[in-house]
Amino acid sequence: MSNSDTGVVELRGVVKRFNSFTAIRRLDLTIKTGEFFTMLGASGCGKTTTLRLIAGFELPSEGRILIDGDDVSEVPAHLRPVHTVFQSYALFPHLSILDNVGFPLTVRRVPRKERLERARAALDLVQMGGFFDRKPSQLSGGQQQRVALARALINEPKVLLLDEPLGALDLKLRKEMQHELKEMQRRLGITFVFVTHDQEEALTMSDRIALMRGGEIVQLDSPTGLYNTPSSLYAAEFIGETNMMPGEVVEVGQGRARVAAFGQELDVRTADAISAGTPVTLTIRPERVAAAGTAGPNRVEGRLREIDFIGTDIRLVYDMPGGTRVTMRRQNIGSAAPVPGEPGWLEFGDGDLRLFRH
Amino acid sequence: MRRALRERIETGAMLAPSVVLLTLFVLVPLCVVAAFSFALRDPYGAVLPGFTLDNYRDLFQSVYLLVFANSFKLAATTTLLCLLVGYPVAYFIAFKAGRAAPALLLLLLIPFWINFLIRISAWVVLLGRGGLINQGAMALGLLDTPVGMLGTYGATLVGMVYAFLPITVFPIYAALTPIDRRLVEAGADLGAGPAETFLRITLPLSLPGVLAAALFVFVPSMGVFAIPVLLGGGKEIILGNLIVQLFLEFRNIPLGAAVSILLLAFSGVGILLYMRALGRVEAMK
Known part of the structure; x- marks a missing residue:
């Protein structure tokens, strides 16, 4: 049968x-x-x-x-x-x-x-x-x-x-x-x-x-x-590690939205029909957070709080404007790690950020 | 060193009461009985000091062998019936009763609060011609005239199973409860129906309890005397009555003592067999 x-x-x-x-x-x-x-x-x-x-x-x-x-x-x-x-x-x-x-x-x-x-x-x-x-x-x-x-x-x-x-x-x-x-x-x-x-x-x-x-x-x-x-x-x-950041939709465009977070505005790609003024949570995986040397679009400056050495990876926790913490994960390739207390620019790619309504 | 000595003294002090009690009331009487079994008697029934094996030799007369056979038959039948009735009861309490299990176990124990002879006498009333069972059956139209149940072997067996059923249920229950329910599920999962799962998994795993129950029923069953007399009319002489008769009626204390020692030896063999069987069952695991 x-x-x-x-x-x-x-x-x-x-x-x-x-x-x-x-x-x-x-x-x-x-x-x-x-x-x-x-x-x-x-x-x-x-x-x-x-x-x-x-x-x-x-x-x-x-x-x-x-x-x-x-x-x-x-x-x-x-x-x-x-x-x-x-x-x-x-x-x-x-x-x-x-x-x-x-x-x-x-x-x-x-x-x-x-x-x-x-x-x-x-x-x-x-x-x-x-x-x-x-x-x-x-x-x-x-x-x-x-x-x-x-x-x-x-x-x-x-x-x-x-x-x-x-x-x-x-x-x-x-x-x-x-x-x-x-x-x-x-x-x-x-x-x-x-x-x-x-x-x-x-x-x-x-x-x-x-x-x-x-x-x-x-x-x-x-x-x-x-x-x-x-x-x-x-x-x-539930799956893996995730950074969660509170925000509010400012402007909606085609397949994308501008979201106020960390006291500035970030570009997020989204297929969701969402209206301006909606409170949202932005998420990004620690390995998708990139270190950037200078200011720029979708970049936020934070201050390094602590470093965890994991072995294959290094985990860097940043204090962000507004009191949120963001974890960045990068491969341990032997280069010199930053020192806690140092400021640093973090980049959140518009395709790496995800947007969720409450 | 001083500490070790102190601990030994403490242990000794704690054990002393039970050692004294067991010595006075178990070991000493046992030695007396053992000594009597080798003693002589005068024609009026008094025990005379001396040593003879005649008492044991007398036991091998056919009349006494028949008594042994009767006792063995009664004990074996009782054990078998108790296991057949007790296993399902224990199984039900262990696996199906759920929260009612403690209450059911208590119900099994409650009759023990009443004197044994009174409980057996209750069966005399129940089984008698004018008793509840006959009257009830007649009221329901199942019988025209009362049936004489008292004084039959069946009545003896009813009383025996009634008396020994709780002793059967408890060890089997104790062996069933720790069985991992996942094993039963695994049996079903791998294609065994309920009956086969029981025969291949649950029953073998509960065998230690079954063996213990068999021992607990068989050994005391060999020595009973009240139940066969009260319910079975004492038609077949068994070891229990024989000992009573030899001591109290025939005033042949040495022979009675010899029968007692033989009964004790019988029980000892039963316990040894149990230990060996248990060892074999445990080795299976």
Whole structure:
């Protein structure tokens, strides 16, 4: 019943209520076949609930869920063609690694010989070939993670659901696993639906990201789209670092506006229909703030407050007229850094500034 | 050094009351019983000092072996029934009852506030010909004449299961509650239906509790005497009645003591088997 012009997972008007609490307000979402789809958001935004709705651990209060074109809204979890990698791994403590990985095949009455062969192959795939007889408690977190992945992949599910699978790993291991997961997803061509609160992880791995808040999708976009052209102040603030500056629209032109800020006027490109006199917030990414030697259009003079050395980057925080602070980020290329207390001209490119109404 | 000494004295002082209590009321009587089991008796029932193995030799007469077999059968049946009834109860309280769980556990305990014999006597009233069950069934038209339930093996089993059910539920409940619900979800997620998830995941993980419950029911069941007498009419002689009879009616204290020691040995073996089984279950993890 595969239907190529719809997505592999579709949510239509899905609402989920727990007693009086509405976890999912209203969700319409299409996840495309073979993509790496991420649901990103702070805790309580509804991302995990959405994943559990797709897995079948929760049933929607309203709306329909389709997997591969079939309506599975009322289908219990064990009959859905999706598998989950849990944050806590959820390996069965009383079964060996091999039996854990072979579990989906045991349940489907796959003959023993074939089951063991496929379980070994799945463990080789995640580089856990030497651990067949161990118990889960004898493995490290990262190893358990790999076993959980092998177990979820052995049956070649249409969709793999991953609930913050890297959350419990240390930073270095997490980075490694990010690349490995992404690479595995490309190779196997399985649709990944990934849940995380880590925006960097989301940006690195995803084809598309749904930024969620309060049981709704705030923005659904590619990583670059979400980072470069956030559609709301919330998105701009949640993803990456952002400077926020209060201002007021003075004049509106074609595709651009003049905004009063820092006691002067700045040019901002905007497609928004906006009228003069509107109070707005201007945002700009720290790496888009440029150092300029002299005064000029869209340049504001500030005074350097502090310097943070990050390693690859240097972070410079400026006190601006009107009491706002602006952070500038520039690559550490070895040149002499300015000294706190020194004045400096900062340039805000009209295409780098973004304008949001309150 | 002085500090270590002081700590040892303190520990000793704190342990002393229980050591004294256990020695006086458990260890000493046990030694007396053990000594009696090797003693002689005069024709009037008085215990004579001496040493003989005759009392134990007598136990291997077929009549006593039958008593052992009866006790074993009763204890095994009780254990099995208690597990069959108690497991679903524990499962319900652990996973389905939610906020009502503490209240339900308390309800299981409340009968213990009433004297054991009174509780069993209540069953005599309930199961009797003029009792609530017969009267109720007749009122509903299910029966024409009262059925004689008292004095049957079934009545004994009802009383046994009633008496030991709370002891069954608690260890199983304690083993079920810490099971990570994600494991059950993972089972379903990977394609196992509810029954298969239970058999392959929940049940094996709760086995330590099941073993403990089996031990807690089986060992005391071997030595009961009031329930089979009051509800079952005492038709089959079991170890409990045998000991009472030997001590109080036949005045054969040495033989009664020998039966008691054998029962104790039986329980000891039961506990050993439990420990070994538990070790094996724990090793699975």
